[in-house]
Amino acid sequence: MANVKVEQDVVIDRLMGVFQSVGYDGASLSELAAATGLQKASLYHRFPNGKQAMATAVLDHVAELINNRLADVLQSSAPAPTRLTNALTIVHQIYDGGRLACVLRALSHGTAARLFREPIAVIFTTWVAAFAHLARDFGFEAGAAQRLAESTLIRVQGSLILAQTLQQPGVFEQTLHDIEADFLSRQ
């Protein structure tokens, strides 16, 4: 390969950062180029289908991240309460304690909503399934486990909105504690 100026992993990470903070419609090619350190034309060399392909690459990266970090932790051999704590710690890290927006939500609006609804739905479903599995290990019956897992994702997403709009990261952290308590209520 000829002189890779910026590693693909780094490029995708920078692209994610832009989409995360300004959304899909708000992300201009100029900004994406500046953030990656590549020219617009170079981005098109790596992503021949343009902005849409960049966002798709970001979503693939997120899906992998969910599988490798969250799902793995949730399905480890550790005791259920330990797995829960580890998973919520990862969630806390990912969103920088409520200060960072969720790139999935950022790609759920405007033009992006139609383009990426399905892959995002798959990621959400993976997320919920992983937490539902944990809930069952806590002793919840199948239906209740599914509902608690959905409620977990709902509250993470909702609390991120509130935390950022009110500029109170504590709202996010409080919600993570509430979620933990809900799981532990069956122990």
Added chain:
Amino acid sequence: MANVKVEQDVVIDRLMGVFQSVGYDGASLSELAAATGLQKASLYHRFPNGKQAMATAVLDHVAELINNRLADVLQSSAPAPTRLTNALTIVHQIYDGGRLACVLRALSHGTAARLFREPIAVIFTTWVAAFAHLARDFGFEAGAAQRLAESTLIRVQGSLILAQTLQQPGVFEQTLHDIEADFLSRQ
């Protein structure tokens, strides 16, 4: 006023619909003009500060709506459980049973995030205060009431995201029931 082609209320309602479905960055003046039935220049006549003024007008409208519909119901003289049911019914109506996005969330991303964070924060705070007041009437102590009210808004926002991404409006409706149950748990 001479020769008003479309009533201002109708214009604002149409503008809200566009922002709601495509977000702020995704809403072009062409689309806003088409939706209102006015030409771009006519919109600039009514909103000299352009798109930003249109979104501000929409937010003012939403703030009024929250105060007139939600807050009034929550502070009526009816028994607390009745007020809760009425309020949640209104929420259900506003979002068409989980099919409609929240315009406040749509205006919380991209360019809009910086422009409208504060007015949206005010609306959120009003929302939470109204439900916190109700929670106190249900017998919750001040701190718990505040947390339950925040959790209510968090879950409404979060469940709207899931319901629309998964195309399962039931997720939203289930969440409204969960919220109702949480209030009633103190009765």
Added chain:
DNA sequence: AAATTTTTACCGAACGTTCGGTAAATCAAT
């Protein structure tokens, strides 16, 4: 091992389109 060809990665400059926004003319009502 050296020379040649092919591929890869990148960039500057421009493409056509659409953006948000404006000035002047038209229309309708007082």
Added chain:
DNA sequence: ATTGATTTACCGAACGTTCGGTAAAAATTT
């Protein structure tokens, strides 16, 4: 005749995208 709402026509700027071309690495041939 004046006033205010609307429209037509238009603007510069920015948009996402494409193109022509350069330089270096990899593959192939000698």
